[in-house]
Amino acid sequence: MVNRPAILAIDQGTTSSRAIVFDTAGDIVAAAAQEFPQLYPQAGWVEQRPEDIYRSTVAVCREALARAEAAGAEVLTMGITNQRETTLVWDRQTGQPVYNAIVWQDRRTAEHCARLSTQGHEADVTARTGLLLDPYFSATKLAWILAHVEGARHQAEMGRLAFGTVDSYLLWRLSEGRVHATDATNAARTLLFNIHTQQWDEELLALFRAPPQLLPEVRDCTAEFGQTEPAHFGRALPIQGIAGDQHAAMVGQTCLRPGMVKSTYGTGCFALLNTGARPVPSHNRLLTTLAYRIGGEPTYALEGSIFIAGAAIKWLRDSLGLLRNAAESEEYARRLESNKDVYLVPAFSGLGAPHWDPHARGALFGITHDTGPAEITRAALESVCYQTHDLMVAMANDVGEPPRELRVDGGMAANAWLLQRLADLVGLPVARPRVIETTALGAAYLAGLQAGIWSSLAEVRHHWQADGRYQPSIDASERERCLLGWAQALRQVLTAGHDEPNRGRDARH
Numbered sequence: 463m464v465n466r467p468a469i470l471a472i473d474q475g476t477t478s479s480r481a482i483v484f485d486t487a488g489d490i491v492a493a494a495a496q497e498f499p500q501l502y503p504q505a506g507w508v509e510q511r512p513e514d515i516y517r518s519t520v521a522v523c524r525e526a527l528a529r530a531e532a533a534g535a536e537v538l539t540m541g542i543t544n545q546r547e548t549t550l551v552w553d554r555q556t557g558q559p560v561y562n563a564i565v566w567q568d569r570r571t572a573e574h575c576a577r578l579s580t581q582g583h584e585a586d587v588t589a590r591t592g593l594l595l596d597p598y599f600s601a602t603k604l605a606w607i608l609a610h611v612e613g614a615r616h617q618a619e620m621g622r623l624a625f626g627t628v629d630s631y632l633l634w635r636l637s638e639g640r641v642h643a644t645d646a647t648n649a650a651r652t653l654l655f656n657i658h659t660q661q662w663d664e665e666l667l668a669l670f671r672a673p674p675q676l677l678p679e680v681r682d683c684t685a686e687f688g689q690t691e692p693a694h695f696g697r698a699l700p701i702q703g704i705a706g707d708q709h710a711a712m713v714g715q716t717c718l719r720p721g722m723v724k725s726t727y728g729t730g731c732f733a734l735l736n737t738g739a740r741p742v743p744s745h746n747r748l749l750t751t752l753a754y755r756i757g758g759e760p761t762y763a764l765e766g767s768i769f770i771a772g773a774a775i776k777w778l779r780d781s782l783g784l785l786r787n788a789a790e791s792e793e794y795a796r797r798l799e800s801n802k803d804v805y806l807v808p809a810f811s812g813l814g815a816p817h818w819d820p821h822a823r824g825a826l827f828g829i830t831h832d833t834g835p836a837e838i839t840r841a842a843l844e845s846v847c848y849q850t851h852d853l854m855v856a857m858a859n860d861v862g863e864p865p866r867e868l869r870v871d872g873g874m875a876a877n878a879w880l881l882q883r884l885a886d887l888v889g890l891p892v893a894r895p896r897v898i899e900t901t902a903l904g905a906a907y908l909a910g911l912q913a914g915i916w917s918s919l920a921e922v923r924h925h926w927q928a929d930g931r932y933q934p935s936i937d938a939s940e941r942e943r944c945l946l947g948w949a950q951a952l953r954q955v956l957t958a959g960h961d962e963p964n965r966g967r968d969a970r971h
Contacts (some may be wrong), residue, residue: 703908
């Protein structure tokens, strides 16, 4: 029997590492996943052990490869997609990290960002990167490590250390230190990369005091990234595609034409609107970023980032004990005819777009004696819908017209009640693809394009199929009533974050 050609995709996420093998039709052949712990050393700090990231990734790859081969597949190439902005620094000789990975959710550098903003740097930073001065991005995380780890700055300036996002770290480890590289989408999330020149920016490196010796080489999303050391998977595998998770999901959802938008619901929620070859500056506090770069040609996007989506359901399950599992959230929500005016603003790590308030903290509004697990759970699910609505409004204002359809993916997209409520509150048709693992699928498409398995993005586009479509089903007056309640709850959270005494304040607000 001739083995079927296939592609391995690493999807290294915030709370788990996944490996999925796809065939040439874009269907899943085998998959494996493994959670790993998050560390919270102080309020607002989020870290991960680099070894947990690496070991869990290798373990799930081995498991998925074994299952795929048992099913008659032959893996020809592999791609990597990853949690973005999470920052690592390691020794070039030993490969040992000098500090834990500082996760994208981490807010320890809020004051650093506020100080740079007060000094008048934000407009120039945004002009060069499309981003805002926020702890979310990598540059101030890198600066913190170099300032707080003894000897790190000296070692960095001597060229003995390497900096990277998770993709770079995995690439280094899997190639046994032979390759120190990243792709343009991950580079574009560091605050150090100029999205217009497509290069590391000397002015930004100076502003954040980032020694250039630390930096990885930036390549296209489809490129030759070297090979894995044979000891990892029993043979060398070429790594031929890399993209940050949201950019990979955009490719996986085949949002390849200007005006198409996808929203991924995982730990956070990230919506990207394809703007084509032109970077569109946002006047509504969205991010101008790369969608992908192929053949040296960048495609741009507007992005709205929500920090807490699925993490709110995880909080209900793990911290409050209101749920036995995430799937139970749908059962709870279906029991209620209305939200009973209960609103959750899940600002556990501040608020992302379009507010960008690192000091905001979560709050639950409208609770009464009869508020129980069902009401709180529904409020958590609806908070995702309301935040998505705010992003869609901002996008429509920036480009002059609303999207025609919202393509959704991620773990939360399995919740049919949520998708119908999303369509109702956003006021747009919502489409869920047949293959919901679009982040990993995008990484597979990128690797397959480089390997010649697919000839073009146009060929890839034909693989997308809808599994479910959800149309808005409530009238405009009911939508406006719900949105008004959300706006009032949100206003109170934003006001409280600014009025609290003795707290540093983000100068942008």
